[in-house]
Amino acid sequence: STIQLKRYDPIDKIKHSLPYRFFLTTVKGIPDENNALNALSLKEILSTQHGQLIQSAQFNYMFHIDWLIEQYPSEFRQKPLLIVHGCKRDELASLKAECSPYPKIELCSADMPIPFGTHHTKMMFLLYTEGIRIVIHTSNLIPQDWNQKTQGIWISPIFPKISKTTDDYSTTTANSDSHTNFKRDLLTYLDRYSSKQLQFWMQTILEHDMSSANVHVISSVPGRFTGGDFQKFGHLKLRQVTIYCTLKTYLGIDKQEQYQSWPIVGQFSSIGSLGKDADQWLEKEFLTTLKQLNSSYLEKPELKLIYPSVENVRTSLEGYKAGGSLPYSMNTAMRQPWLNKYLYQWHSDYRNRTHASPHIKTYLRTSNDYKQLLWFLVTSANLSKAAWGSLEKDNTQLFIRSYEIGVLFLPKNFSCSSFPILDDKISDSFPIPYDLPPTKYEAKDKPWIVDIPYTSQRDSHDCTWNPH
Numbered sequence: 001s002t003i004q005l006k007r008y009d010p011i012d013k014i015k016h017s018l019p020y021r022f023f024l025t026t027v028k029g030i031p032d033e034n035n036a037l038n039a040l041s042l043k044e045i046l047s048t049q050h051g052q053l054i055q056s057a058q059f060n061y062m063f064h065i066d067w068l069i070e071q072y073p074s075e076f077r078q079k080p081l082l083i084v085h086g087c088k089r090d091e092l093a094s095l096k097a098e099c100s101p102y103p104k105i106e107l108c109s110a111d112m113p114i115p116f117g118t119h120h121t122k123m124m125f126l127l128y129t130e131g132i133r134i135v136i137h138t139s140n141l142i143p144q145d146w147n148q149k150t151q152g153i154w155i156s157p158i159f160p161k162i163s164k165t166t167d168d169y170s171t172t173t174a175n176s177d178s179h180t181n182f183k184r185d186l187l188t189y190l191d192r193y194s195s196k197q198l199q200f201w202m203q204t205i206l207e208h209d210m211s212s213a214n215v216h217v218i219s220s221v222p223g224r225f226t227g228g229d230f231q232k233f234g235h236l237k238l239r240q241v242t243i244y245c246t247l248k249t250y251l252g253i254d255k256q257e258q259y260q261s262w263p264i265v266g267q268f269s270s271i272g273s274l275g276k277d278a279d280q281w282l283e284k285e286f287l288t289t290l291k292q293l294n295s296s297y298l299e300k301p302e303l304k305l306i307y308p309s310v311e312n313v314r315t316s317l318e319g320y321k322a323g324g325s326l327p328y329s330m331n332t333a334m335r336q337p338w339l340n341k342y343l344y345q346w347h348s349d350y351r352n353r354t355h356a357s358p359h360i361k362t363y364l365r366t367s368n369d370y371k372q373l374l375w376f377l378v379t380s381a382n383l384s385k386a387a388w389g390s391l392e393k394d395n396t397q398l399f400i401r402s403y404e405i406g407v408l409f410l411p412k413n414f415s416c417s418s419f420p421i422l423d424d425k426i427s428d429s430f431p432i433p434y435d436l437p438p439t440k441y442e443a444k445d446k447p448w449i450v451d452i453p454y455t456s457q458r459d460s461h462d463c464t465w466n467p468h
């Protein structure tokens with residue numbers, strides 16, 4: 001059979017990048033050495049060092065087209081580019097206008113059948129002569145999102161084309177998928193767009209060997225899911241993957257008791273309307289599925305939510321302007337004061353990103369001493385029912401409004417029973433983006449709310465915040 005020459009992937013040369021391939025974006029205005037550790041810029045992701053680009057696709061919510069084209073190397077700026085978006089009406093008109101100088105840009109509008117849903121997914125397909133690379137991340141394609149924020153990036157290997165030779169005995173399982181069903185789940189997600197332009201990318205993905213993928217796809221698409229589709233998306237998918245890959249399979253039932261109290265940490269850049277108390281959705285639905293309370297213990301589930309306080313925003317590199325990307329509205333916040341007791345500050349001293357305001361979204365489960373990580377998810381999904389879904393029809397149907405996608409790291413796919421979280425940062429500990437244990441809000445702290453003024457204290461640029 002043809003020996004697939006493992007092409008040298010420049011991403012592998014970045015210190016500590018393997019085996020997780022999980023990066024933050026580089027931050028301007030902090031010492032360079034803090035950027036070196038597991039950080040990438042968009043230009044680095046798109047650079048010619050990865051091979052000869054044939055064409056690409058960019059899934060996102062917000063686009064600055066001229067700036068995006070500039071992030072591609074000049075020799076790749078005329079390659080076909082598919083923009084997958086959820087824009088409508090005047091936003092669609094301005095997106096079309098922005099794309100008109102570029103004949104090779106095609107627009108694919110995601111079907112948005114449900115009100116208040118967003119096309120939130122942030123993903124890149126990069127097709128090279130050598131193979132296809134998939135990037136799943138949290139940044140809008142606008143300069144502000146790649147400048148001074150904390151954002152997350154999972155960057156796949158360059159998956160090689162499945163060789164055509166008939167005697168190909170490579171380890172390809174059913175059409176060369178991974179143990180984590182990465183290809184199957186990515187295709188399941190793409191199929192929901194029922195888009196002709198995405199047919200080409202689905203066929204291309206089918207033709208590539210993704211058996212080396214070591215993460216699970218956790219996605220959301222608009223719809224009402226029951227029966228066979230019940231656990232395919234949203235928080236039920238996360239439950240389905242974590243429940244069978246950690247507690248039950250190799251930790252043994254007896255140990256389950258030990259894990260009942262292990263806290264779950266959620267971290268995000270916006271919050272939806274979650275109901276009049278925690279029992280409406282947060283604890284009864286979202287936490288319960290993540291906690292897998294499938295046993296008799298009725299432990300008080302421990303949930304810690306990291307969302308920037310006003311002070312975190314005021315003292316950030318961008319100052320109050322960072323709050324423009326934290327669209328938690330007064331109208332929503334005023335109806336859920338009960339949420340504040342779950343809130344923790346954004347703190348990332350060990351990654352030198354305390355002042356790089358977070359737009360990343362992550363969810364994880366950790367031991368009580370914060371030394372072991374049971375699972376880790378980086379995703380586009382904020383803490384909202386629109387993103388994660390809400391159960392209906394006596395818990396037989398999951399209703400989701402938005403498109404979201406993320407990748408889940410499970411220890412079993414990295415041949416260990418838990419990921420180490422050690423306080424020194426150069427060890428092989430999992431590169432979590434923030435400090436653990438999380439830092440509680442101080443008594444005077446309030447969650448950042450985007451649509452009210454902050455004038456009593458000026459920010460790091462000596463500005464105040466006056467939305468209108």
Ligand SMILES: O=C(O)CCC(=O)Nc1ccc(C(=O)O)c(C(=O)O)c1
Binds near residue numbers: 327329382
């Ligand atoms: O959900 C709610 O009810 C509040 C509205 C909201 O949060 N909207 C929103 C839209 C786009 C993005 C994005 O940047 O793609 C983000 C984000 O990522 O914070 C959040």
